[in-house]
Amino acid sequence: MWDYSETVKDHFFNPRNAGEVASANATGDVGSISCGDALRLQLKVNPETEIIEDAGFQTFGCGSAIASSSALTEMIKGKTLDEALKVTNQDIADYLQGLPPEKMHCSVMGREALQAAIADYRGEVWKDDHEEGELICKCFAVDAVMIEDTIRANGLKTVEDVTNYTKAGGGCSSCHEGIEEILGKVLAERGETFDPEARAWPEPIASETIPAPTAGKLTNLQRIKKIEAVIEAVRPTLQADRGDIELIDVQGNQVMVHLVGACAGCQMAGLTLGGVQQQMMEALGEFIHVVPVAKKPAPVSISVRG
Amino acid sequence: MDGIYLDNNATTQVDLEVVEEMLPFFTEQFGNPSSMHQFGNKVGFAIKKAREQVQSLLGAAHDSEIVFTSCGTESDSTAILSALKAYPKRKEIITTVIEHPAVLELCKHLEKEDYTIHYLKVDEKGRLDMEQYQKLLSPEVAIVSVMWANNETGSLFPVVEMAEMAHAAGVLFHTDAVQAVGKVPIDLKATKIDMLSLSGHKLHAPKGIGVLYLKRGTRFRPLLRGGHQERGRRAGTENAAAIVGLGVACELAAKHMAFEQSEVKAMRDRLQQGILDAVSHCFVTGDPSNRLPNTLNVAFEYIEGEAILMLLNKDGIAASSGSACTSGSLEPSHVMRAMGIPFTAAHGTVRFSLSRFNTPEEIEKVIQVVPGVVAKLRKLSPYWSENGPAVNCQTSFAPAYA
Numbered sequence A: 001m002w003d004y005s006e007t008v009k010d011h012f013f014n015p016r017n018a019g020e021v022a023s024a025n026a027t028g029d030v031g032s033i034s035c036g037d038a039l040r041l042q043l044k045v046n047p048e049t050e051i052i053e054d055a056g057f058q059t060f061g062c063g064s065a066i067a068s069s070s071a072l073t074e075m076i077k078g079k080t081l082d083e084a085l086k087v088t089n090q091d092i093a094d095y096l097q098g099l100p101p102e103k104m105h106c107s108v109m110g111r112e113a114l115q116a117a118i119a120d121y122r123g124e125v126w127k128d129d130h131e132e133g134e135l136i137c138k139c140f141a142v143d144a145v146m147i148e149d150t151i152r153a154n155g156l157k158t159v160e161d162v163t164n165y166t167k168a169g170g171g172c173s174s175c176h177e178g179i180e181e182i183l184g185k186v187l188a189e190r191g192e193t194f195d196p197e198a199r200a201w202p203e204p205i206a207s208e209t210i211p212a213p214t215a216g217k218l219t220n221l222q223r224i225k226k227i228e229a230v231i232e233a234v235r236p237t238l239q240a241d242r243g244d245i246e247l248i249d250v251q252g253n254q255v256m257v258h259l260v261g262a263c264a265g266c267q268m269a270g271l272t273l274g275g276v277q278q279q280m281m282e283a284l285g286e287f288i289h290v291v292p293v294a295k296k297p298a299p300v301s302i303s304v305r306g
Numbered sequence B: 001m002d003g004i005y006l007d008n009n010a011t012t013q014v015d016l017e018v019v020e021e022m023l024p025f026f027t028e029q030f031g032n033p034s035s036m037h038q039f040g041n042k043v044g045f046a047i048k049k050a051r052e053q054v055q056s057l058l059g060a061a062h063d064s065e066i067v068f069t070s071c072g073t074e075s076d077s078t079a080i081l082s083a084l085k086a087y088p089k090r091k092e093i094i095t096t097v098i099e100h101p102a103v104l105e106l107c108k109h110l111e112k113e114d115y116t117i118h119y120l121k122v123d124e125k126g127r128l129d130m131e132q133y134q135k136l137l138s139p140e141v142a143i144v145s146v147m148w149a150n151n152e153t154g155s156l157f158p159v160v161e162m163a164e165m166a167h168a169a170g171v172l173f174h175t176d177a178v179q180a181v182g183k184v185p186i187d188l189k190a191t192k193i194d195m196l197s198l199s200g201h202k203l204h205a206p207k208g209i210g211v212l213y214l215k216r217g218t219r220f221r222p223l224l225r226g227g228h229q230e231r232g233r234r235a236g237t238e239n240a241a242a243i244v245g246l247g248v249a250c251e252l253a254a255k256h257m258a259f260e261q262s263e264v265k266a267m268r269d270r271l272q273q274g275i276l277d278a279v280s281h282c283f284v285t286g287d288p289s290n291r292l293p294n295t296l297n298v299a300f301e302y303i304e305g306e307a308i309l310m311l312l313n314k315d316g317i318a319a320s321s322g323s324a325c326t327s328g329s330l331e332p333s334h335v336m337r338a339m340g341i342p343f344t345a346a347h348g349t350v351r352f353s354l355s356r357f358n359t360p361e362e363i364e365k366v367i368q369v370v371p372g373v374v375a376k377l378r379k380l381s382p383y384w385s386e387n388g389p390a391v392n393c394q395t396s397f398a399p400a401y402a
């Protein structure tokens, strides 16, 4: 049996807003039949105010799929469409006092149905762009597709790399065999072989032994531009997790950043920073040490939009 | 504990008689059967007796053909890996698509080590194609492994005939009989089966005890080497209490075999009829005319299995499902998919598996509860409207699938 919260059970046994909405003017149908879930969300939207006056769902799915649908309808009733669109799948899971990692996709489905229904109301076409694979890391709910894509996009070579970029494998570590298998498969596509004994680059090096590059390849301005670019590139991912990152200062090879929101208190903050650090080193071709700092701009700070 | 337990293919309640017999082996006779002193002197005899009780239930020719292991999974792994070690030139295995993960996952892993695995397909009722099987048998094949009965549908497979065919081709034959032992009569000495796996917890013995039957003369390589236990075929100090328990459980299974074949089967048939009469759009999966007497697997269309189980559980009824969601995997049961059951039905499969401890009153209660559970979930389903599947449910509800 799954370890469902009392709220999940309550919404499953006593679903709210089940069934069709008589005077609905927006419908979102989404699903993933292979994982056994399909959801129809119907909304009655006030055309004047764009307030969702009524919402109803029909779900083919497991206990948490039904509970997520029920919770979603409760959460969005009375909201405007724009407010409703701010509801994330994490919000749905939080509303339900959490979902097991295997079941997070149920809350994703809820959010997608909402997007689809609102697109329907606005006469737009909504396309599902997320693909789901076998769940590999149960500690952080990371699936195979996500791991494969990240390995490909970043040319990753070790389990440690994968953990730095995706968090997968950063918890109990029982999925490392699975991650190694994916690495083997993706590396084979590039004609390489997976070397289980390869170390993630670079070895930790005492920062003072690395001279802060000054003249030579990049000017200071070029370096900061590149650092900013990396920060901008990772922000959407962090924002999806309800976090954010802000550049505070650059001193030599030290890049001071401020972690915001969910990322800050997260036990995985170190891994997130590891991933950012890795990307900066790749962009700059030099050793970079990313240091989390409290938001207290130093006098010489380069101010970047927060 | 109150409640109606219809999940006996997952595991069974240990029979109280079994528990009784086991207890002294935790407290008084806790010694190592290999030791020379009084604390273990009865243990050796008790294990010998248990071996004979297992031998008798299986109809094995010799008690030395019984090797105690830690579970069904260990027996399966031991059998298959032994054949590969004993016949290193043979690089092929024949098995089926509907095996338990204990065999399937091992075979998938062996594929990565460059073995060729032939997975026999099944038809819509879960039956094998004997011609395909005959064609695959060759001197390249190290072992055939086919289950005696399927854990999800209860379907029985013609393992006795298949073992004959394997032998005619000079190939070893193993069967995973974890679901069959204790539920159907078995007489191994009259067959060509070389190896057979069983697991105690499926026949009212405790969990963590299994047997590998090894026909005398079968070439064998142990999985665990070490002490001389089990004549060197499975090292490790014997789980004496569990072995004693399994022996008693085998004797009781033999005693209750007729009951299983008549009374338990009658309850199962009544359950099936009661459900099919009261619920529309559901069907029995597998081969109803050729299955274990205790198993009923029903696919309820347009609803999902985990939700069904949660509602049944609220009424004190325990069953299990082939839906993806109950396992945390993304795919519904490989057995249902192999039989070509559509996704909307495969996700709604529920397995009711009975035992001699169930009563006709319990079955009537389940027949009363199931229709309401199905109706409640269908009311929530986008594939369902009022009294039947949504008209043109294929076109009227066609969600954007990932």
Ligand SMILES: Cc1ncc(COP(=O)(O)O)c(C=O)c1O
Pocket: B009, B010, B070, B071, B072, B073, B074, B100, B102, B147, B149, B150, B151, B176, B178, B179, B199, B200, B208, B210
């Ligand atoms: C057909 C079959 N084989 C093997 C097993 C595994 O047995 P055990 O749990 O003793 O390892 C099971 C039980 O789940 C089974 O049903």
